[in-house]
Amino acid sequence: MAAGRPYRRRSGCRWPPVSSNRGVLGLNSWSSRRPCLRAISVAAALLATGCATSGPSERLGTLSADLLIRGGTVYPGGAEPFGGDVAISDDRIIAVGPSLQIAAKRVIDASGMIIAPGFIDPHTHMQPWLTSAEAHTRVLEPFLLQGVTTAFIGNDGGGPIEVGALLDSASARPVGVNYAVFTGFGTIRSKVIGNARQTPTDGELAKEQALVHKAMCEGAIGISTGLFYAPQSFSKTDEVIALAAVAGAMGGIYDTHLRDESNYNIGLSAAVDEAIRIARESGIAVHISHIKALGVDVQGSAPEIVGKIEAARAEGLAITASQYPWSASGTSLVASLVPLWAQDGGRIAMVERFDDAQQTERLRAGIADNLRRRGGAGALLIVEGDWSGQRLREVAEALSTDPVTVAVTIIRRADPAVISFNMDEADIAAFMRQPWVMTGSDASPKHPRTYGSFARKYDLYTRQERILSLQQFIDSSSATTADFFHLEGRGHLRPGAFADVVIFNPEAYSSLATYQNPDVPATGVRTVIVNGRIAVDDGKVTGLAAGRALRHQPPAGSCD
Template sequence: ARTRPVGINYATYTGFGTIRQRVIGEAKRAPTPQELAQMQALVASAVCQGAIGLSTGLFYAPQSFSKTEEVVALAAEAGKRGGLYDSHIRDESSYTVGLLAAIDEEIEIARAAHIPAHVSHIKALGVDVQGQAPAVIARINAARAAGLNITASQYPWSASGSSMVASLVPLWAQDGGRKAMLARFDDPTQATRLRTDMAENMRKRGGPTKLLISEGAERNRTLAEVAVANKTDPISAAIAVIRVGDPGVISFNQSEADIAAFMRQPWVMTDSDASPGHPRVYGSFARKYAKYVVADHVLTLREMIERSSSLTADTFGLTGRGHLKAGAFADVVVLDPRRYAPRATYQQPTELAVGVQTVLVNGVLAVDGGKLTGRAAGRALPHRPPAGT
């Protein structure tokens, strides 16, 4: 923000995937003691330079190749310096350890690393785990009652977004990176097992009609439609798409009952998990208001605002942010409650919401009368480790 104007305030983590890939590469193995020490030093250095903590995506290779103990060792370095641990947990479905075991791992990392832990975009994904929201909530509430600081964020959509590879290709086939994965498609000793596992992962997500491709040549077509157009089966169609690239995939896989149950928790805040091709990039906050406050009455207006501002700022240690009070930074949104609604859809994901009248960023008008002013007043919000850490 010092050298190039940005429109928003932002804070960043140091990413486990980047660190592990730099030190170990894409291999499915544990780090040596020397490699672990190198990764710990990278985490410590990043937090001292302003990262607000360590983020992980334990569902995704190569991070998925790590054991809990490795993650604890790295998270502890952030915790010593006042940072947070934020995770896309190891399994939101039934791919590997299962949703409940993945929540247990998140709680164990918080306990063992002495660090606040956050579950990014909490959900119960897929047909095997729909209805498990109450069990997840009970585990987190028990951990909080025991003194652990566990929070979560959620996007207000029943469809998730990931890549074709992450959605369908089993982790064992991703060992060694993309080149090794593509070779396995052509290896007759592995291809049958690979196709079987891909079919099972597709089933968990509801089948080929529930997978909407959001990027590339097949954008806005389901995997089922691609298969029909190419006169082939869905797995063969998926493999053909993956050979060309790894496009984004929108997966319709969550129940409204689970979404509402998570949303009602006082420790769950709003996020977008913004990724190209999904309407959550442009429409998450407006949808939460229009659907879950106005239409479905899951939250009150006050609850929605708090969980989209003050709870977020307080959770991530953004001092002076998220509150309308004297002495705070003037980050203000003025909405028309009669009109505020999303326009972004799965087919047209970049449509702006309506009903946003005024936006101030650090006291500077970014939106005036419902129109962008072109003034970019965003700032980096670096973490300040306690003295002596």
């Protein structure tokens, strides 16, 4: 997966340049340019990364394809749609255009359907599925049935150091979608320093940097952080910059769960400032994961945050974000309610503080304030353990006690997953409209975002609310992501690209997953093709595991 380059003008037709008003690495702007719709030959597809015409489509009559998708509305990714066909041989697209005259072993009738590049999810927690011993789990059915053909793992600072082993595992245990891996700041920091609140020595910092270098040489796409979560929250910005600079020098991306999405510590605005500073001082491209304004104290601040990021992009910094289209986040009860100071030293130390009479009052006050920040006990749905399916307020009422006492009682026993209803729809829409905001799921257990994020964004925010056009939805789910993360040959339907394709019914594509029933597959996807192989056929998963590990290639000589 080498670093991508903007597609430049070739003789015979025009690909658009990177639009300056979109910022660095933004969406390509087609303006009044006409996309090249003539089919091109296999030879031209393999020899040129640009667009070349081959003359009348009849010249393709002697070609043959494995698959011909005929008669749909083609959204190529980063370009205007048109009625036409897509031809595939082996794992590549060989032609795209109207009324292709190509013989094929199989023809898929896409009349009335949308044909789009396979969707790309830049933030998931699906590593256990990818590495499962069960072949049917590794197919990743919830993603395929939304049209997702590529996903990233290792987010929130939890990515592995041994990246090579994780990428190599796909050869022995085939997977259903393509995947790329972040190495994790949290994993690296914990290995070198542990869980304590402390600053690394010069020697420890050098060890951390060496581990980043190792992971990048093994194929990591970049480094991720979860600066909100202890012990990553104990780091200072300078430490993060030092590690990000190593990844950036090797062509990697910095993916971050901000230090604060609310006002738990430094506040959302300052956390965005920190991400911008990291981009500026390390020279790395920065991606803000699941951008949001979380909690009653910061709701309504999306325009301010958008303004900060737009100003940084105008400065020339490469900064983007992803977003899941839900008003409720998913995390754990501890992460939601326990103050960060009380998490210093890990779980054992935290529980001991519950038993310390001198700290009890301060701890309870912190939990109460965090509960208020997230909208109260009625806004926190427990989705794991003995009280699964009930709001914290309901549990408190059933036990005839207060929500803080209930929270402490539950946390003493475990740290269950919760769903927190904490976002405002106006903020969601304001972020979603930005051309640098991509679709992401933050896929995790017990939240409907795993089974329905892409489908929900289309059905609710594109089809019903009209926050986005159909092309904006598709581009933010494919081309924008592929271009920023340098996924060469992905995210676009054009000759020579890998054949990752989704065909969906625009009248039926929607999410059926709910907060009460989160594990219900999406509906409306007719066909999904991964690297030229049919993974979903007539709405049903075929069981073929055609995904590949996408290994980032650092610059020559950087790993010698």
